[in-house]
Amino acid sequence: MGARVSERTRWWLLAGGWVLLLVLGMGGFMQQADELDLDLNVFDHLYFTLQLAALDYEGASTNINWRLQIARFAAPLMATSTLIQGASVVFRDQFARWRARRASGHTLVCGLGPVGTRLATALVNDGRTVVAVAEPGNTGGEAGLREMGVPVVVGDPTDPALLNAVRAGRAARVVAATDSDATNVSIAAAVRDVPRPANRPPLRCAVRLLDGELAHLLRATELGGGGGVRLEFFNVQERAAHALLGEHEMGSHLVVMGVGQLGGDLVVTAAQRWRERGEGPLAITLIDRYAHGRLHALTMRHPALHTALDAHCIALDFGAPSEQAVAEFDRVLVERPPTLVVAAFDDETLAWSSALFVRRRAARPVDVVVRTNSAGGFGAHLEEAVGAGVVHGRIVAFPFLDRACTTELIEGGVREQLARALHDDHLARTGTGAGLHQAWDALSDAERESSRAAADAVVARIDSIGARLVPLAHWDLDAQVFTADELEQLARAEHERWKAEREAAGWRWAEVRDDAAKLNPLLVEWDALGDADREYNRAAAQALPALLARAGFDVTR
Numbered sequence: 001m002g003a004r005v006s007e008r009t010r011w012w013l014l015a016g017g018w019v020l021l022l023v024l025g026m027g028g029f030m031q032q033a034d035e036l037d038l039d040l041n042v043f044d045h046l047y048f049t050l051q052l053a054a055l056d057y058e059g060a061s062t063n064i065n066w067r068l069q070i071a072r073f074a075a076p077l078m079a080t081s082t083l084i085q086g087a088s089v090v091f092r093d094q095f096a097r098w099r100a101r102r103a104s105g106h107t108l109v110c111g112l113g114p115v116g117t118r119l120a121t122a123l124v125n126d127g128r129t130v131v132a133v134a135e136p137g138n139t140g141g142e143a144g145l146r147e148m149g150v151p152v153v154v155g156d157p158t159d160p161a162l163l164n165a166v167r168a169g170r171a172a173r174v175v176a177a178t179d180s181d182a183t184n185v186s187i188a189a190a191v192r193d194v195p196r197p198a199n200r201p202p203l204r205c206a207v208r209l210l211d212g213e214l215a216h217l218l219r220a221t222e223l224g225g226g227g228g229v230r231l232e233f234f235n236v237q238e239r240a241a242h243a244l245l246g247e248h249e250m251g252s253h254l255v256v257m258g259v260g261q262l263g264g265d266l267v268v269t270a271a272q273r274w275r276e277r278g279e280g281p282l283a284i285t286l287i288d289r290y291a292h293g294r295l296h297a298l299t300m301r302h303p304a305l306h307t308a309l310d311a312h313c314i315a316l317d318f319g320a321p322s323e324q325a326v327a328e329f330d331r332v333l334v335e336r337p338p339t340l341v342v343a344a345f346d347d348e349t350l351a352w353s354s355a356l357f358v359r360r361r362a363a364r365p366v367d368v369v370v371r372t373n374s375a376g377g378f379g380a381h382l383e384e385a386v387g388a389g390v391v392h393g394r395i396v397a398f399p400f401l402d403r404a405c406t407t408e409l410i411e412g413g414v415r416e417q418l419a420r421a422l423h424d425d426h427l428a429r430t431g432t433g434a435g436l437h438q439a440w441d442a443l444s445d446a447e448r449e450s451s452r453a454a455a456d457a458v459v460a461r462i463d464s465i466g467a468r469l470v471p472l473a474h475w476d477l478d479a480q481v482f483t484a485d486e487l488e489q490l491a492r493a494e495h496e497r498w499k500a501e502r503e504a505a506g507w508r509w510a511e512v513r514d515d516a517a518k519l520n521p522l523l524v525e526w527d528a529l530g531d532a533d534r535e536y537n538r539a540a541a542q543a544l545p546a547l548l549a550r551a552g553f554d555v556t557r
Helices: 007-036 042-053 066-090 092-100 114-125 142-147 160-165 181-192 212-221 236-247 261-277 291-301 323-335 348-361 377-386 400-404 407-411 414-430 449-464 484-504 531-542 544-550
Strands: 107-110 130-134 152-154 173-176 203-208 229-234 253-257 282-287 309-314 340-343 368-372 395-399 468-471 553-556
Touching: 007 042, 007 066, 042 066, 107 114, 114 130, 114 142, 114 173, 114 400, 114 407, 130 142, 142 152, 160 181, 173 181, 181 203, 181 229, 212 229, 212 236, 212 261, 229 236, 229 407, 229 414, 236 261, 236 395, 236 400, 236 407, 253 261, 253 348, 261 282, 261 291, 282 291, 291 309, 309 323, 323 348, 340 348, 348 368, 348 395, 395 400, 414 449, 414 531, 414 544, 449 468, 449 484, 449 544, 484 531, 531 544, 544 553
Parallel strands: 107 130, 107 173, 130 152, 173 203, 203 229, 253 282, 253 340, 282 309, 340 368, 368 395
Antiparallel strands: 468 553
16 A cells, blocks of 8 residues: 555645745746836736735736746646645545445445444454545544545445445444444444345344443344344454463463453453463463452352452452552562563553552562553553663563554454354365465455355254253363254254255265365265265264354353
8 A cells, every 4th residue: 555645745845835836936037027028016916926825816927937837837737736635624524425436345334433443443454445434523534544445435334225225235344433332233234234235145144232231142143143134243452361361371370450341352262271271270360449349250250260260359459559468469469470561551640550550569570561541651651761671670661552442353253253263274174275265364255255144054054953052161171062863963954054055155066076176975865975975974973062062152052
């Protein structure tokens, strides 16, 4: 993408051009008056120059010096440029709507608050075509996106007429990223009613939910969604927790200061990752004015935390610390030195002050990660002032919005995770090759639709045996979830779904497989399959509980 000149810069360039035009025009007319021995004052020269600028000069055409030659040709160019620039401002929204009406296969981002703006920017930087809708009165990211060439339409993103105007029906994805859960859900509901061409794959609609628990519960509804829209729910803090622990090794003793939404997600994510190692409970210390109550709330929602954590709670209010709580924290820092400390308070100032508190009192060097809203600004100054710290470890800013608001946030929903897991499991059993037998990242978006359709069908197949999906709570899977009869039923149903999908795409039966000619010897009824092929389908059904657990779900009766 080429460099773009900002709107502010364009206005300054125009202003500079007009100043230069005045200087050349007045200088040229003064020289002409001297050469013709005319008695004119400075206001006469200014008037003639303004006539040039207004394209209405009818003065003498003799003795045209080089200044006037440049000025009389530059004047029409400047006038035209100014007219175009002014029109671009006056008709900006209409021009954006005109561009949006011609979009196809684009990503529509609704809401340009901090999250929506960052997501739109990440998508543009990733090479995606983006159209944005800004709510009236909340257009904070509008100017920056316009400079990136993104059409921005101001209006109500829940209005079906506006969604039609920005071609939501022909988009590849819609992202509902306003700062209101109710508005985002309303956008998803409105998108369902937008007409969509029959030859296009289902529209993927990523819905932001500020309530992390609500997002967790609603993910069970993502799979099995029918119609032309596939819903996916995401929560920024949850994604930030995964990103933070991906960047920083937590070690064997994690200290979390501030058990709000981000802090709570850190606790759950850390416990899950530690359990996968099979090394016993994770030692964790929670520092919060309501530490005990917030741990209790977490364990109510995630019962597995009872056995996954060796938790110690300290009711310490950094705003008004008690002597007893400070002494207890000091004792923990000495007797059980932490391997990673995270200051996860929503208040950035409080997060930094608590990080400095730990750095001064830590018995051994330890990294302290500080939650900040974005890179730069207040956090960058403090991080630079604090420095690396040889004795007490580093204090590192973690701009959670910048880290979380990535393309992966809206493309890593339950369906996408399960589709990828199903595809990877298939490759592990059959090996890589041409066509669809390639790594997930090597497939086109259209080629991934087969695995997404298989993910959609999982809920129906599990319902057919009297089970259902629920958010994963216990993390310990039984080796045998399905009976032999259930495995047979699940395997048969998946083969029948796959066969119908292939035939609808124009594939036919043949003794020898030919992907180019769309021929496959497996396009037969279940009872006509060979033993090895039926066993392959049974093994795939057997692997479902583990694949669902990776996406955060459990199979229950």
